[in-house]
Structures are given as structure tokens and as C-alpha cells.
Amino acid sequence: MPVENQAGRFLPAILSQKNRKKLINAWGIFHITCIILVCSYSIYHKYCRFYKIKENGLVKNINTTLLFNVPMLYYGKFSGTESGYGFFAPNIKSGGIIAGDCDGKKIYARFNNFETAMRFSILSSRITDYLITRTDSTDSLNINLKEKYYNLVFKNIAVKIYNQNRCRQDTLYMSYNIIAYPSLRQYRQGQRGYQLQKIKEIRIVKQ
Amino acid sequence: MKGHIFQLAKNIPANRLWLVFLRVGISSVAIIHFAALQGDFNDLFSQDSFVSPDISDALKNQLLPSFYSISHVTSKIFGIGYSALLLTVRIVYPIALLSVLVGFLTRFSALLSLLLQLLILNSMGLYTYGADVFTTIGLFYCSVFPVGKDASLDHLLFKKPVITTHLNKFLLIFRIHICLIYFFSGFEKLLGYNWRNGESMWKMVHAYNVLPSVDLDFLARTPLFLIAGWLVIALEMLYPLFINITKTRRTWLWLVVSFHIAIAFFMGLYFFSALMIVFNLTAYYIPFISHKNNSDGPANPDAFHDGPLALFI
Numbered sequence: 001m002p003v004e005n006q007a008g009r010f011l012p013a014i015l016s017q018k019n020r021k022k023l024i025n026a027w028g029i030f031h032i033t034c035i036i037l038v039c040s041y042s043i044y045h046k047y048c049r050f051y052k053i054k055e056n057g058l059v060k061n062i063n064t065t066l067l068f069n070v071p072m073l074y075y076g077k078f079s080g081t082e083s084g085y086g087f088f089a090p091n092i093k094s095g096g097i098i099a100g101d102c103d104g105k106k107i108y109a110r111f112n113n114f115e116t117a118m119r120f121s122i123l124s125s126r127i128t129d130y131l132i133t134r135t136d137s138t139d140s141l142n143i144n145l146k147e148k149y150y151n152l153v154f155k156n157i158a159v160k161i162y163n164q165n166r167c168r169q170d171t172l173y174m175s176y177n178i179i180a181y182p183s184l185r186q187y188r189q190g191q192r193g194y195q196l197q198k199i200k201e202i203r204i205v206k207q
Numbered sequence: 208m209k210g211h212i213f214q215l216a217k218n219i220p221a222n223r224l225w226l227v228f229l230r231v232g233i234s235s236v237a238i239i240h241f242a243a244l245q246g247d248f249n250d251l252f253s254q255d256s257f258v259s260p261d262i263s264d265a266l267k268n269q270l271l272p273s274f275y276s277i278s279h280v281t282s283k284i285f286g287i288g289y290s291a292l293l294l295t296v297r298i299v300y301p302i303a304l305l306s307v308l309v310g311f312l313t314r315f316s317a318l319l320s321l322l323l324q325l326l327i328l329n330s331m332g333l334y335t336y337g338a339d340v341f342t343t344i345g346l347f348y349c350s351v352f353p354v355g356k357d358a359s360l361d362h363l364l365f366k367k368p369v370i371t372t373h374l375n376k377f378l379l380i381f382r383i384h385i386c387l388i389y390f391f392s393g394f395e396k397l398l399g400y401n402w403r404n405g406e407s408m409w410k411m412v413h414a415y416n417v418l419p420s421v422d423l424d425f426l427a428r429t430p431l432f433l434i435a436g437w438l439v440i441a442l443e444m445l446y447p448l449f450i451n452i453t454k455t456r457r458t459w460l461w462l463v464v465s466f467h468i469a470i471a472f473f474m475g476l477y478f479f480s481a482l483m484i485v486f487n488l489t490a491y492y493i494p495f496i497s498h499k500n501n502s503d504g505p506a507n508p509d510a511f512h513d514g515p516l517a518l519f520i
Contacts, residue, residue, distance in 0.1 A: 017372065024373050028380045035384060039391040047398050073270055077325060080344035085388045087337050090399025092407045095414040109257065112246035118475055119334040120257065126333055149265060153258050153333070160250075160257045184409040187427050194413070
């Protein structure tokens with residue numbers, strides 16, 4: 001049954017001012033509760049991962065039941081509340097660099113603007129982070145699949161960099177590296193300069 | 208032009224100006240952000256990209272489609288291949304954002320922008336970062352809040368009456384979200400010992416510094432990095448408290464805005480910082496701007512002063 005709202009327009013009964021108020025209240029409470037729950041679990045999860053502590057089964061189960069179901073995952077995705085907001089926390093990840101050796105020179109991915117270069121550095125850091133923490137997982141099947149996947153990603157990137165730099169060599173060496181700066185404590189003790197630590201290298205042969 | 212914009216802003220009731228600012232701010236940043244990718248668009252998305260679409264697709268969120276998964280369907284049904292689909296999105300997404308900016312079919316345009324943004328993100332999962340999440344949040348609120356009621360083509364063309372009953376509730380929800388973002392961000396930093404001993408600030412200065420000419424190594428023996436680490440934690444964790452106290456609001460707001468400007472120039476996170484500044488100004492600066500010809504009654508910018516839960520009762 002239509003009712004007249006304050007604006008003098010006829011709306012279906014469900015959208016009357018009273019129901020609209022209830023709807024907004026309910027959504028507001030739901031929305032804020034979602035954010036609090038997701039952020040709380042995100043903190044707990046990252047804390048356990050950082051300090052290598054086993055997660056409490058009950059907490060994990062509650063999180064899975066409440067938040068890890070299709071409607072909630074969709075809601076989180078659309079509202080930007082699917083994950084926590086702890087950027088650069090609890091620790092700042094090491095920066096990763098993907099570099100190749102071609103014709104005796106170091107070659108890198110090339111970009112036309114800063115934004116894409118930054119996004120690529122995020123990709124590098126993400127893969128580097130995976131390479132460092134891959135042994136943390138206890139799921140061997142997962143490790144194996146991820147290993148294969150990242151190898152594929154790695155080769156793809158290598159081929160692209162090879163083509164971008166118009167490399168004429170038949171063989172290209174591509175490596176993932178971490179830029180290791182001395183820590184504040186090491187610096188105070190006199191250690192200077194940074195090192196490029198190679199954590200993975202592959203060889204691409206042109207066929 | 209400047210005078211015209213100022214006049215336009217003056218004609219908007221004070222309690223609705225923040226909605227216009229949110230709409231214009233988010234859509235502007237999103238348009239520029241998308242434009243910034245255009246120079247290397249093919250290197251990110253095309254068949255010849257760094258991570259080819261089929262490989263990228265394997266890691267996508269299964270709830271949402273990607274360019275690659277949609278192109279499978281469109282090529283079979285409409286004969287639209289991957290490249291054509293990519294071009295379509297490349298044209299439609301900025302148009303949708305422009306529609307949000309000028310307030311044309313605002314809610315529909317915001318929803319379309321949100322869907323396309325999620326599609327783009329799902330097709331480049333390995334390259335996403337914080338700015339993308341905040342764009343999603345901004346577009347989501349543009350889809351939910353009545354952001355197209357003022358200073359918009361919708362207002363000019365359709366002359367719809369504005370229902371102002373729930374605006375303070377929307378503002379409160381938005382503010383709580385911002386406060387939670389800062390609180391949890393600070394809390395997570397507090398848990399990492401490297402933020403408490405200055406090592407994280409030191410690492411940030413070296414690993415994420417886009418201004419190599421700025422060398423702060425000579426300060427290594429001072430407690431600057433230790434203090435800076437604690438200041439960041441305090442600034443974020445105490446944000447919900449001090450931003451909602453009238454006496455400290457302005458100071459805390461400018462501290463946070465300065466913090467984001469520093470992040471932008473020092474770490475190169477321009478779009479992330481721009482979005483956070485838009486969020487902060489929308490929530491805690493614009494609602495406090497008042498003007499004389501307020502035709503809609505007094506604004507209630509201090510939503511928290513009634514008690515956060517008062518608006519839900």
C-alpha cells in the first residue's frame with residue numbers, strides 16, 4: 001500500500017520514512033560491525049603470522065562461519081571491507097627487484113609512468129614476499145601449486161623484459177632480489193651500504 | 208570560474224556540502240588514477256602484458272569475473288574478443304566516473320564505476336595496493352549515499368526533492384569507518400616491534416624513498432626514527448579520539464593531512480594520499496563549513512556530540 005512521505009511523493013510502503021530509518025539503522029550497524037570484525041581478525045591473523053604463533057581454532061572457526069561465506073565475501077568486496085587496513089604493518093616488507101642479465105648489462109622492466117612502475121614494484125615485492133615465506137605454510141599441496149604458479153609468473157615477466165630490452169642473447173638470466181639495507185642498529189655499529197640479495201634465479205633460453 | 212564554483216558551493220546547504228565534496232573528490236582522484244595507467248595499459252592488461260591474462264586469471268577472486276573470464280563468454284556469444292572488451296572498459300570506466308563527477312544519473316554511474324573498478328582490480332590482482340581499496344570504499348559510499356542531490360546534472364534535469372532526514376546518519380557511518388581505519392592501522396603497527404624501535408621508519412626511509420636526494424642517514428644516532436615510529440602509531444590510534452573533540456579536531460585533521468602529504472611526496476603514494484585527504488576533509492572539514500544562506504536548517508556536523516549511538520535510536 002503506498003504511503004506519502006515528507007517530500008509528498010508516493011512510495012511503496014517498504015520505503016516509507018519509518019521503514020527507511022529502520023533500514024538505514026540496520027545497515028549502519030551491520031556495516032560497522034563487519035568492519036570491526038574483519039579488522040580484528042586481520043590483526044590477529046597478521047600477529048600470529050608475524051610471530052609464528054598457531055591461530056586459535058575457535059577464533060578461526062568463528063571468522064570462517066561469520067565472514068567467510070558467499071554473501072559476506074560479496075559484501076566485503078563491494079564495500080571495500082573485505083580485509084583489514086594495516087598497511088605497512090606489523091612490519092614493512094622488504095622491497096623486491098626483478099633484474100636480468102643480458103649482453104653483459106643489467107636489464108629491468110621499463111615503464112612510461114611512475115604509477116605503473118610503482119605497481120610493478122608491488123608485484124615484485126609480493127612475489128619476493130612469497131619466496132621468503134613459502135616454507136611457512138604446512139599445506140604441501142598448496143606450496144607445490146603456488147610454486148608452480150609463481151614460476152609461471154616469473155617466466156612470463158622474464159620473457160616480457162627480454163622483449164622490452166630487445167635482448168639479442170639466446171640465454172637470459174633473470175633474478176628476484178631483495179634490497180638489504182643495514183638495520184638501524186647495524187648502521188649505528190658502522191655497517192654501511194646496501195646489498196642486493198639474490199633469492200631466486202632462472203635461465204630463459206630462446207628457442 | 209573560481210567565483211562561479213564558490214557561488215555554487217554557497218548555494219548548497221551546509222549539511223549536504225560534504226556529499227558533493229565526497230562525490231567530486233573520489234571521482235576526480237579515480238579518473239586521474241586511471242589516466243595515470245594509460246601509458247602502460249597494455250603492459251598491465253593485454254595479451255602481451257608482464258603477467259599474461261590467462262595466468263593472472265588463475266589467481267583472481269572467484270566471486271567476481273575478470274577481463275579474461277568475461278571475454279570467454281563475450282567472444283562466444285557476441286564475437287567480442289579480449290582486446291575489444293579491454294577497449295570497451297577503457298572507454299566506459301572513465302565515462303562512468305565523469306558521470307559521477309558531474310552528477311549525471313549519479314547512483315547508477317557510481318554503481319557502474321564500482322563494478323568496473325572491481326573488474327579491473329580482479330584482472331590485475333598482483334598489482335593492487337591500498338589506493339585501490341580506498342577507491343572501492345569511496346565509490347561504494349557514492350552508490351549508497353545521496354551524493355548526486357546537489358551541484359549535479361541530476362538536480363538540474365530531474366528536480367527531485369531532497370530528503371535530508373538521514374544525512375547525519377550517513378555522515379556518522381562514514382566517520383566511524385574512517386576512525387576504524389586509522390585505529391586499526393595504528394594498532395597493527397603497534398604489534399610489530401619494528402615500529403616501536405624505529406627500525407620500520409628507518410626501513411621506510413630507505414626501501415620506499417622516492418626522493419633519493421633526501422638522505423636522513425646522518426640522523427641515525429638520534430632518537431628521531433624511534434620518535435617518528437611512535438608518532439605515527441599515536442597519530443593513527445588516537446585519531447578517533449582527538450578528531451572528535453572540538454578543541455583538538457582542527458589540529459588533528461591538519462596533522463593527518465600533513466602526514467598524508469608527506470607519504471605522497473616521500474613514498475610516491477600520491478593517489479592513496481589524495482584519497483585519504485579527500486576522506487578526511489569530507490568527514491571532518493567540509494561539514495563544519497557554514498554559510499549564511501543555509502536554507503535547510505542548521506547542520507549537525509558534531510554528530511558524535513550527541514553520542515555515537517544517538518543517531519541510531
